[in-house]
Amino acid sequence: MSGYIHLQIVENAEDVARIAAQNLCAQIRERSDAVLGLATGSTPEATYAELVRVHRERRVSFSRVRSVNLDEYQGLDGAHEHSYRYYMQRHLFDHVDMRSWNALLLDGTAVDGEAECRAYEERIRALGGVDLWLLGIGSNGHIAFNEPGSTRDSRTRCVPLTAETIADNSRLFAAPTEVPRRAYTVGIATIMEARRLLLLATGEHKARAVAAALRGEEGPHCPASFLRGHAECTFLIDRQAASLLES
Numbered sequence: 001m002s003g004y005i006h007l008q009i010v011e012n013a014e015d016v017a018r019i020a021a022q023n024l025c026a027q028i029r030e031r032s033d034a035v036l037g038l039a040t041g042s043t044p045e046a047t048y049a050e051l052v053r054v055h056r057e058r059r060v061s062f063s064r065v066r067s068v069n070l071d072e073y074q075g076l077d078g079a080h081e082h083s084y085r086y087y088m089q090r091h092l093f094d095h096v097d098m099r100s101w102n103a104l105l106l107d108g109t110a111v112d113g114e115a116e117c118r119a120y121e122e123r124i125r126a127l128g129g130v131d132l133w134l135l136g137i138g139s140n141g142h143i144a145f146n147e148p149g150s151t152r153d154s155r156t157r158c159v160p161l162t163a164e165t166i167a168d169n170s171r172l173f174a175a176p177t178e179v180p181r182r183a184y185t186v187g188i189a190t191i192m193e194a195r196r197l198l199l200l201a202t203g204e205h206k207a208r209a210v211a212a213a214l215r216g217e218e219g220p221h222c223p224a225s226f227l228r229g230h231a232e233c234t235f236l237i238d239r240q241a242a243s244l245l246e247s
């Protein structure tokens, strides 16, 4: 079945974070053992900060929540400051009552990468699938590390990163040469199986990718465009990220 993307344009990045956190909290209140799909990167940081704030006010508990992350750099272990496990600890897990065994992330140091990817898909299935998956979008239209060229039926695998992604992410590393060249990522098919999707985008640097995803031709050249085939997908974006959408 093909759906259409709900487009929610708000004033600024703070509004995106507040509304994204409200969506996640609503999901947890609906089902205390909800399976949340989580993303890393600069965009969701404010959403996690808001979730931590709401948790501290005792308005939401993560004690039964399960989570699944999108991706992880190959070669980085969870204690590495640039690993996505470390990111999740720092921005969310260390500050809420989430149980560590309920947080699923890909192991960037897996000796048998293919087995790791197969097991990840199986674990998601064993959880009963993802209720709500938070997503970002790359300036090249990627979702998770599904870079341009990724197909609709792609599954969890290890991929080379594009030069654009390495350049985008190098701002977080001491030098561009330190950005890992490969990463583990769930596939587009894996993401599309979630019951609901919530993609966040803020800032003018995302406007081109957002326009391509929503208005361009659907296909592997812009992996986020495949989300148009999902029955329950919302793009929650600020005015700057929406600036290239025709009204």
Ligand code: PGA
Pocket (backbone or CB within 6 Å): 040, 041, 042, 043, 044, 135, 136, 137, 138, 139, 142, 143, 144
């Ligand atoms: P960003 O990354 O939030 O750091 O811009 C998003 C992404 O690459 O998916």
